Amino acid sequence: MQFSYVNPTQIHFGQGQIKAIASAIPTEQKVLVIYGGGSIKRNGVYDQVSQALTNHQWTEFSGVEPNPTKETLDKAVAIVKEQGIDFILAVGGGSVIDGSKYVAAAAKYQGDGWDIMVGKHHVTSAVPLAAILTLPATGSESNMGAVITKAETHDKLPFMTPHVQPKFAVMDPDVMKTLPEKQLINGLVDAWVHVCEQYLTVQHGAMVQDGYAETLLKNLKTLADQFEQRDSDQWRANLMWTANQALNGLIGAGVAQDWATHMIGHEFTALWGVDHARSLAIVQPSLLRNQFAVKKAKLEQMGLNVFGLEPSDNLAEETIKAIEAFYQSLGVDVQFSGYEGDKQHAVDSVINQLEQHGMVALGENQAIDLNQSRKILELAIA
Ligand code: NZQ
Numbered sequence: 001m002q003f004s005y006v007n008p009t010q011i012h013f014g015q016g017q018i019k020a021i022a023s024a025i026p027t028e029q030k031v032l033v034i035y036g037g038g039s040i041k042r043n044g045v046y047d048q049v050s051q052a053l054t055n056h057q058w059t060e061f062s063g064v065e066p067n068p069t070k071e072t073l074d075k076a077v078a079i080v081k082e083q084g085i086d087f088i089l090a091v092g093g094g095s096v097i098d099g100s101k102y103v104a105a106a107a108k109y110q111g112d113g114w115d116i117m118v119g120k121h122h123v124t125s126a127v128p129l130a131a132i133l134t135l136p137a138t139g140s141e142s143n144m145g146a147v148i149t150k151a152e153t154h155d156k157l158p159f160m161t162p163h164v165q166p167k168f169a170v171m172d173p174d175v176m177k178t179l180p181e182k183q184l185i186n187g188l189v190d191a192w193v194h195v196c197e198q199y200l201t202v203q204h205g206a207m208v209q210d211g212y213a214e215t216l217l218k219n220l221k222t223l224a225d226q227f228e229q230r231d232s233d234q235w236r237a238n239l240m241w242t243a244n245q246a247l248n249g250l251i252g253a254g255v256a257q258d259w260a261t262h263m264i265g266h267e268f269t270a271l272w273g274v275d276h277a278r279s280l281a282i283v284q285p286s287l288l289r290n291q292f293a294v295k296k297a298k299l300e301q302m303g304l305n306v307f308g309l310e311p312s313d314n315l316a317e318e319t320i321k322a323i324e325a326f327y328q329s330l331g332v333d334v335q336f337s338g339y340e341g342d343k344q345h346a347v348d349s350v351i352n353q354l355e356q357h358g359m360v361a362l363g364e365n366q367a368i369d370l371n372q373s374r375k376i377l378e379l380a381i382a
């Protein structure tokens with residue numbers, strides 16, 4: 001184990017916390033509030049934000065779409081540059097927060113913001129930003145990552161820099177009351193896979209990282225089993241906090257990480273618009289079967305400690321089946337059939353995308369080359 005770890009995002013958690021932004025953002029700063037398609041206008045979050053910013057000078061940018069695009073976000077970049085914005089407040093789910101991170105970094109750069117995504121520009125500064133989370137899933141509210149799409153070319157790429165880590169995040173579980181069931185399920189699944197990407201690798205004996213990862217997985221399993229209680233304060237608060245902890249850097253510190261499911265899943269979203277979480281449930285079981293030999297010990301550990309399975313020769317495979325059953329219990333597909341034309345063409349399309357994006361050595365051992373990805377896709381695509 002060897003790592004440097006800090007998570008500098010201050011968390012304001014609990015009901016009524018949106019008003020904390022009044023003092024968390026210095027009043028002399030000119031604020032740009034960025035949000036999505038308008039859910040915050042319908043559920044009272046926008047009103048709470050306006051109320052809290054009474055003593056600030058602020059303006060707004062709306063219309064950030066799910067799987068946020070560079071094309072839309074560049075309009076916000078122009079506003080930040082033209083109006084001398086000092087602080088960005090993202091109000092939404094992962095898409096709005098990720099999009100705001102792109103805006104924050106691109107606004108400090110004279111060239112095309114997409115250069116950040118392709119590694120042509122190295123981010124050295126960003127406009128300070130914070131988040132009011134409305135959809136627990138991605139962990140974006142307190143991490144340094146973002147995933148942005150270029151609609152023109154169907155590219156969906158991640159970038160990471162400490163400069164876009166939110167200064168603070170407001171997490172009021174009450175905002176979840178208006179979430180469609182589908183988005184609650186996406187949140188459970190995305191957070192689940194985030195833990196798996198940092199846990200289902202090799203046996204490394206890091207007791208804190210493994211033990212906490214197992215706790216988070218058990219929480220998500222329990223919340224899925226208790227899905228009929230989703231209208232309770234306790235259920236909402238537990239999902240919100242669990243999803244945050246799943247990707248705030250802690251359980252991944254100093255241990256191997258995978259992320260191949262995410263990188264392959266992103267291509268399903270870029271090509272066919274599959275919801276992020278659902279792309280992961282499509283890829284992961286097949287990927288685990290493909291990487292069975294190297295992941296066997298950890299799958300067995302997960303079977304025992306998360307699912308409470310009995311030791312047996314088939315334990316690792318039983319664990320993969322239990323993961324599939326977890327997704328299916330939520331009505332989430334574990335294979336993809338939403339393509340047009342024949343299966344071979346669908347597989348080839350994903351492979352082409354992976355190749356173009358340099359995703360040719362994925363996973364904790366960089367062992368998933370295009371040949372392995374092809375085998376995974378043959379299983380994952382129906
Ligand atoms: O746009 P609005 O009107 O706000 O509607 C949104 C959107 O349609 C709606 N919604 C959000 N909060 C709501 C609400 N509707 C009613 N009530 C509320 N309280 O939900 C829809 C989906 O929102 P979105 O932000 O797209 O979902 P999510 O949070 O799942 O974010 C997905 C994006 O995050 C990226 C994904 O790739 C995807 O682009 N990820 C970011 C990560 C990170 N930064 O660390 C890691 C993840 O692995 C992921 O890749």
Ligand code: ZN
Binds near residue numbers: 138193194262
């Ligand atoms: Zn994810």
